[in-house]
Amino acid sequence: MDIKQVLAALAAIAQETRLGIFRLLVQVGPEGMAASKIAAHLAIAPSSLSFHLKELTHAGLITARSEGRFVIYAADIAVMNGLIGYLTENCCAGVPCGPAGCATNPGQPGAEPTPRQD
DSSP states (O other): OOHHHHHHHHHHHSSHHHHHHHHHHHHHOTTOEEHHHHHHHHTOOHHHHHHHHHHHHHTTSEEEEEETTEEEEEEOHHHHHHHHHHHHTTGGGGOOOBTTBOOSSTTSTTOOOOOOOO
């Protein structure tokens, strides 16, 4: 991802409603969800939902496809993974991170995080 794509994606999800929509679509998976079901599930007015879906689509975080008279929205997992990869590519000086962050001995359970040298 380039910096402009990263900034657009982060700006799009830096809003409570859009973050909620994106998280719901990530949970639903690649089959996606119709706009009407997103609105019902998150209790969002259709006019407001339309604006938020447009922002997420322009940022590349979600895709839209037509199925009959419905528009189905789905999270673009490749873009999400690209964003996560961009944010973590220089993490821990190249040492793989575990659930608790950087470890001095990555393979050793309970290893303490390595202090940053910034």
